[in-house]
Amino acid sequence: MAAEVLVAGGGVGGLVLARRLALSGRQVVVFEGSDRFGGQVSRQTVAGVDLDAAAESFAVRGGTVAALLAELGMQGDIVAPLDAPAWLHRSDGSSVALPATGVLGIPGDPGADDVVRAIGLDAARRAQRDAELPASVGADAATIGELVRLRMGDGVVDGLVAPVVRGVHSTEPDQLLIDAASPRLREELRAAGSLAAAVRRLRAAAPAGSQVAGIRGGMFRLVDALVAECERLGVRLQTGAPATDLTPHALTAGGRRVRGQVVRAAAAPGAAPGRRVTLATLVVEASAFDHAPRGTGVLVAADAPGVTARALTHLSAKWEWVADLLPGLHAVRLSYDGERADAVERAMTDAPALLGAPIERVVDTSSAVWQRRPAGAWPAMAEPAVGEGPAGTGLASVVAQAERVAAALVAEVGEDSTVDGPRGRMEG
Ligand SMILES: Cc1cc2nc3c(=O)[nH]c(=O)nc-3n(C[C@H](O)[C@H](O)[C@H](O)COP(=O)(O)OP(=O)(O)OC[C@H]3O[C@@H](n4cnc5c(N)ncnc54)[C@H](O)[C@@H]3O)c2cc1C
Incomplete structure (x- = not known):
């Protein structure tokens, strides 16, 4: 035995x-x-339907999760999210689509129009200097923040990387270890000679289409x-x-x-204690949300005026199965730093501000506190x-x-x- x-x-x-x-x-x-x-993979019931309470997607890289789902007979339930970029809610209160060719917000083409629109011409010019620096610059950096600052400057870190890292990893770029967040980034930087080229190589190596997928009916x-x-x-x-x-x-x-x-x-x-995050989920009537005004959702700059949320996911726009479960309604999920008793209340004002359109009626809400541990x-x-x-x-x-x-x-x-x-x- x-x-x-x-x-x-x-x-x-x-x-x-x-x-x-x-x-x-x-x-x-x-x-x-x-x-x-x-x-951290868990269900919650809102407006009578089961939705994910925490993790709601998986990275498709390596094909490992898809292979597991296939072994479990769930291959046919793997779904792609809406093919539209997330948006960035900037520190001046305006919103732009997130540049298309990034990894963790690091642009693959720092001179692209969408990067200039997002961070301004001066910051984009500084970022382009990455191509002229020797590959050794940043080679010893431990964190994503340190690496990107050295190679592309503060404008990229503060304007693009920080909102993505906060929204996705619930931490700051200067706390996020490169090898935990993007295990091949360092190696690609060495091989490609610049950070932007390394990002392009990572993107090219990823399967076509979205970098994430979900399960019809929920990750739970x-x-x-x-x-x-x-x-x-x-x-x-x-x-x-x-x-x-x-x-x-x-x-x-x-x-x-x-x-x-x-x-x-x-x-x-x-183990280092994790950061607490509070998620507030709203199911609402809001006809102006029907055309997914901010794609799959919004990542928020730290100092954005009048908004407390760190990120918003437009669940019923991102996942067709959520929209199918909630005909005529919308589901949005907002995340907040720390344990916040007022998260639902805040979400009711943050969601219209971030999606640029009013809520007509709140049908149901839920909130949950999670702990995100640093890897x-x-x-x-x-x-x-x-x-x-x-x-x-x-x-x-x-x-x-x-x-x-x-x-x-x-x-x-x-x-x-x-x-x-x-x-x-x-x-x-
Ligand atoms: C809000 C949120 C959103 C997320 N979104 C995504 C996403 O969209 N995509 C993605 O890929 N990842 C996402 N993640 C991260 C992902 O969910 C986790 O990385 C993953 O689920 C961790 O799995 P785990 O088994 O390591 O740990 P956990 O899920 O933390 O499981 C550990 C388990 O151990 C139990 N436990 C703890 N101590 C003991 C003990 N002493 N004895 C016995 N049991 C114990 C706990 O109760 C728990 O059930 C998200 C996480 C959170 C919190």
């Missing part, structure tokens, strides 16, 4: 690992601390499918079972010390770990890393069961 694996944490990272190990014949137990699986369906598959494969799934005192060979859960091969799939004690900020651990701590934020990174760790554990199976003897014993 193969040794038992004890997975501490039932988010997507833990569930993907558990499923893969179970498929390889391992006995697996998943201990989830809360009362539900999925972690991925969690439902993983849980169902784990159950089918005999994985023991326990909720309300926080795991503590982890060592490579034992953990404590439900008041008992359990022995087995431990994999951490939840934040380690001592790469976990302390060193003795036990193997999966999830966004070691993998980086986002489902594409989390799924790929969990699959890699599972493959490595499967390769070790013989040694585990013969050297250390049978595991998975409950010690009362």
Whole structure:
């Protein structure tokens, strides 16, 4: 009998690992601390329909999430978002479409008209100097902010990169580690000689079409499918079972010390605390939203006057399945820094300001507070770990890393069961 694996944490990272190990014949137990699986992939019900409460898309890079969905029989449910750019709400209160050829807001063509429109001629000219600088400039930078400042100047960081990084990663460019946010950017900069060329290479390497995709019916369906598959494969799934005192060979859960091969799939004690963000979802009547006035949504400059939201996603414009569920209505989701009791109230004034059109009637609202942990900020651990701590934020990174760790554990199976003897014993 193969040794038992004890997975501490039932988010997507833990569930993907558990499923893969179970498929390889391992006995697996998943201990989830809360009362539900999925972690940051979660459903909420607004105006009587189920929508995503947190993650609502996945990056298509690498094809890892799509491959997993195909294995789960959900290939036909992968959907592309509306093919229209997001917008930028600038510090002077005006809005422009986000330049088309960027990665994390870094422009692939700093001289393009849409870049000049977004940040002005002087900042665009400074950004173009990137092409003249040696590739070594910025080679040692740790963060996206540092790298872009050195190569393209403050105008690009403050005007383009910061709103995108705040909206997508809930952090600041100067806090976002390059290797966690865009693992191949450094290598492409070395090869291409300039940051803009590196961005173009990354864009060219990406599959045609959108860089993200979703699941018809919601990303939370991925969690439902993983849980169902784990159950089918005999994985023991326990909720309300926080795991503590982890060592490579034992953990404590439900008041008992359990022995087995431990994999951490939840934040380690001592990991840097995350930033809190509050999401407010509104379902509204607003006929002027019908033509998607700001494409898929709006990213907001930090000092934009009169708007508190950091970003707005026009869910019913971005995803056709959301529009189908809410005929004659619109769903928008706004994010706010910190834990804000007034997020829904703010959203009701921010949404019309950001979409440039009035709301006629608010049908239903919901809000939720999330914690976004910085990637790469976990302390060193003795036990193997999966999830966004070691993998980086986002489902594409989390799924790929969990699959890699599972493959490595499967390769070790013989040694585990013969050297250390049978595991998975409950010690009362
Ligand atoms: C608001 C928001 C929007 C997002 N949008 C996107 C998006 O659109 N696209 C995208 O790709 N990514 C998005 N993300 C990020 C993405 O959801 C996460 O990177 C990913 O889901 C992390 O998965 P995980 O398994 O590492 O961790 P988590 O989802 O955090 O799961 C960890 C699990 O472990 C449990 N746990 C914690 N401590 C213990 C313990 N001691 N014992 C047992 N269980 C424990 C937790 O309850 C949780 O269920 C978003 C995140 C948030 C918050």
